[in-house]
Each structure stands twice: as C-alpha cells, then as structure tokens.
Amino acid sequence: VLGKALASLALLMIAMLLSLIYPLLIAPYAQIAWSEIAVVFLGYYLLDAAMVSVGVLLSSLCTNQITAAILTLGVNVLMYLSEHYIVPQAGTSAYLHPVSVILSFLPSSSRLGDFANGIISLSDIVYFAAFIALMLFLTDRAMEKRRHAKGGFLMKKKSMPYGVYHLLTCVLAVVMAVLAVLVSQRAEEKWYLKLDVSPSGVTNLSDYPLSRLHALDEDVLLYPVYTSGYDSTVRDLVTETLNKMSAECAHVRVETIDPVTQPQRIAALSGDAGSIENGTVFITNQDATRIIRLSPEEFLFSRTVLGEEYTIYCGEAQLIGAIGRACTDNPVGVYFLTGHGELTQADCSLLALQLRSNGFEVHSGEIARIAPAATDILLLLSPRSDLTGDEAQTLAAFLDNGGRVLVACGADTPLSRLTQLQAVCSLYGLGFQSGWVVESAAESDRYVDAPEYLSPVVAADYEITGRVLLPRASALITPALRPGVTVTPLLTTSDRAVLHPDASGNALDSQTGDVSGQFLLGAMAKKSSGTALSLLASSDMLRDSAAISGASVLDASDNLALLTDLVTDMADIDQTASLDAGVKRLPAQRITFDSESSRQRVTILALTLIPGVLLLTMAVVLLKRRRL
Secondary structure, eight states, X not given: OHHHHHHHHHHHHHHHHHTTHHHHHHTTTSOOOHHHHHHHHHHHHHHHHHHHHHHHHHHHHOSOHHHHHHHHHHHHXXXXXXXXXXXXXXXXXXXXXXXXXXXXXXOOGGGGHHHHTTEEEHHHHXXXXXXXXXXXXHHHHXXXXXXHHTTOOOOOTTSOOHHHHHHHHHHHHHHHHHHHHHHHHHHXXXXXXXXXXXXXXXXXXXXXXXXXXXXXXXXXXXXXXXOTTOOOHHHHHHHHHHHHHHHHOTTEEEOOBOTTTOHHHHHHHHSOGXXXXXXXXXXXXXXXXXXXXXXXXXXXXEXXXXXXXXXXXXXXXXXXXXXXXXXXSSOOEEEEEESSSXXXXXXTHHHHHHHHHTTOEEXXXXXXXXXXXXXXXXXXXXOSSOOOHHHHHHHHHHHHTTOEEEXXXXXXXXXXXXXXXXXXXHTTTOEEEEEEEEOOTTOGGGEESEEEEEOOEEOTTSOOOSOOOEESXXXXXXXXXXXXXXXXXXXEOXXXXXXXXXXXXXXXXXXXXXXXXXXXXXXXXEETTSOEEEEESOSXXXXXXXEETTEETTTTSSHHHHHHHHHHHHTTOOOOOOGGGTOEEOOOSSOOOSSHHHHHHHHHIIIIIHHHHHHHHHHHHHHHHHHO
C-alpha cells in the first residue's frame, strides 16, 4: 500500500513540477513572487495528494481498475466542488447542517484559501496529513480484510470476531484523524499558528500595532458582520488580521455576527440592521459606550500612479486606529475643510488613513457648518478661492480659543486671491509668498531628480529617517510676531535656493525678479494656550496622485511620517506611527512585462513551443512502445 501511494505521489510531483516551466519562463521579464508560488504549489500538491489517496483506497475496494478509475474521478470532482453543495438559506446556518458538517471534513477548493494568499496554516497541513494517513490506513485495512477472506490471516480462538476488530480499528482511525484536525484548528485559533510568506506580509502585524495592542488595559470587542456562506477576498484578509490581533492580545475579543439570524445585536450596535453591509466591522470599548463602525470599503482602496493601478489593504491600520478611538473618551478630530476648491479626503486618502491609524477621527465639512472642539485640528489644503469675511473671523476665533490649524499652499495656489486667509495667518507671524522655489543645481542633496522637487532640511525635533519631498513649493514669510506667539521653523532650503516670481516655465531658467537665499518651507506658530498654526509651502506633498520619476511622492518620501508628527505635535499627542505599519500592497492580479516584445516572446513560447515539445515527446514515446 505504501509503495503504491509513494509511487503515485512521486508521479504527481513530476507532473506538477512541469507547471513551473511557466513562471521560470516569465521570470526574466517580470517580477515573480517565488515565495507565494511555493506556498500555492504546496497547497495544490497536498490537495492533489489527498485525492490520490482516495484513488488508492477505491482501487483497493474494486476488482476492476476501470471501475476504480471512474469512481476516483467522480468522487474527487464531487469533493473538490463540495463547498458549493450547501447553499445557505435565509435565517439558517449551512454549517450546522449534518451534510455540511460532513462535507467540511472533505478536501475541497476551499482549503486553498490561505495557500492562495501566501499563508502556511498549521491546521491545513495537519488536515491534509491526517486525511492522507487515514485513506492509506483504510486501504491497508481493506487489503488485510481481503487477505483474511482468502484465509491468509488467522485470529486467535478467544479473540473478538475479525469483522468487529476490523470495524473498531477503522472507526478509531477516523476518530483520531478528526481529533487531530479539531485540535490543530483550536490551537491555531488560540495562538494563530500561521506563517505569512507573501512578499507584502499582508496578515503579519507590524511593530506599532503590536505595541498598541500590548498596551491595552481594557477589553475591546470587534464584531465583523457576515451572513452565513458569504465569502470574499476582503473577508479573508480582515478575518486573518482580526484573528492575529486576538491571538496577540487577551483584551481583544472577536465575535462574528450574522445580521440575518442576529438582527437584534446589529440593531444594538447600529440602530438599523437592514442597512448593514457584509464585511462591516463594529469596534466597541468594554462598556459599549463608544462604538466605531468600519465599512468594508475602508479596508481596500486602489491607487493609480503613472498608469499603474494597484490595490492597498489597510485593514491593520483601520482596525488599530479604531481600537484606539474606541478606548479614548475624547479622541482628537481632524477636519478637511471644504467649500473653496481645497484638496479633499479623496485627494489625500493616504494622509486621512494615516491619521485614522493614529487614533484621530477624520471628518470633512465647510468651516461654517462644523463645530470643532478646541482640541481638534482643521486642515486647509490648497484652497482655490478665498475665505469670506465671516469665515475668516470664525477661523481667527477658533485659533484664539486654543484651536489648531494646518494650511498648505504651493506654487500653483492662487495666493494673490487669498487675502483673508493671509490676514488670519499674519496674526500669528506667518504668511505665504507667491512664487516658485527651486534649489541650486549645486545642492544635489537638497533636491531629488530635478531642482523643483525639494528635499529640505527638517527640524531636529522631528526624527525623520528618510527624505521629505516638496514638489512645486512656494515660500513662507514671517512678518512681525504677535506677542505671546512662538514661531518654530520646520523645513528650510539650502542658502543657495532661488525663488522664481513666476511659477510657470523651466525651473532652471532665470527670471526677472529672482531672489536667492535660504527660504522657509514649513513653520509652526504656537501660543501657551495651546493654539497652533502650521504652514507648509507645498500642497503636492500631501496629494495621492503627485508623482516623481515613476513613483508616488508619498511612496518615495517620508512625507506622511512628517505630517503625522506635525499633527500629533499640534494635538499634543506623543505616540505616532508610520503608515507602513498598517498598509500592505496586495500582489498584482496580472503580470506586467517591461516591453511588448517581451510579452509576445513569452506568449509564443508558452502557447506554441512548449506544448509542441511536449506533444512531440509523447509521440516519440508512443512510437517506441509500438515498436516494442
């Protein structure tokens, strides 16, 4: 039995190894995630090995090998598709159905979910090993029974009847296999015994979320909402993240809610069970006095940089930020001001996500229609039109009462039209100067790729390890200071930078009225009452779509880290984290070749040459067998 099984598994391995020709063929022309391919290969090999073991068992039960082959094909197809047999009905759970329970122990395509995401799961490995071992053991029992029927096996006279002995050993083997699977699943749930080897480590928790989880001193409850039988990629990712958080921290408890069978619980959390989408996650503190709701759209978003679109999984950042907000009585709010053509949350989605992951509540609204607390922060990013007189008075009053405001205007911002905004800034000794700041070509360490992409000197108070990029920057000015106001420089150019009065044209061309020297690109004005007004001389440093040399400005810099440090400094919060701690880029669903000729070459080899060589080899083998 073992010899037949090993021979079958070896033949299966050879057949599957042939499939690696295709990634090897593509590797010279595109980036291949070999670790993920290896895990997927392992998953499919284990599934196929389980099916081979079923075939070995059926062949031992049949006297005709053709019958065994047909039965093996039919049973394996049914097992592979078994996850589709039971369709959940409204108000019921398919997984409580007896047939569904039995089918859940059979190998099917649903067992490949973790492998497809580059995750090695202990429970899956134990499951396939137990199933294969069980099939081979039953095969051995079947062969032994056949030998006993022919008189080749003798029992002692006083021993139990052979039929009873045979049945008991088979039942014991099944029970042991089931127990092994259940114990491994329980151990995996408790200690999260999974290994994510994908290049982006989608389900691995980063240091910052781990530190936040370990610092929790009260229970947090997370309720993902899914109807029975619902499945999606987002659910798989979010579930893995939630399970890992629960395994890392005893204060984190996860409980899935079915809105069909548990509408009263949904109503208690949201007040309206009918409007809840599959994939919504509710986060509450121990007393349920604060409830945070995350919609499924908040866990994934797409970005396009220079024509390349890729998907970002931000579940880790969203969840750790929501946990922080749920455990805080009065979380600081950040408002993206609207109504003047400013950059919105959609334009700065990475910044908004970064702020949420650090425990801020992010909102949008017009200045006349919001009611921020004195501890909240207002973001006014590259407005295209000026404030009205009433809005300027409201903003000035907000600052006088201890409020915090961040204003960003670049070289493309129509500063000459923003007289009211400039007047408010001047009350705290700051303002914007029209023009376009470029670096001297001799100061190569103060710009990136081109002189208009400034890489300024960052104040020592901000521990930024990488570079900060300011595309198309204007300059700041510091008129007479208001008594009691302290202005701290944040970003400065070299002392050989140039301010062009006209923001159009070539950055290296001289213009009439050029001014040379060191320019201020970022500053913060503070009062002892808590008031903080920060100005940044570039709006593109915040924008998702801003690009440099084929990469996003935000991806190629530490701008987000600087902005988060700046906002947390204004809010008098100590703990901050990089967005890298909670955002993972998902693997591309298609391979991008470096050129069209490479794609055509690989297509010809994959679709014609390789199949042709295999067919020719088969023909040669068949001809030789006929001659023999």
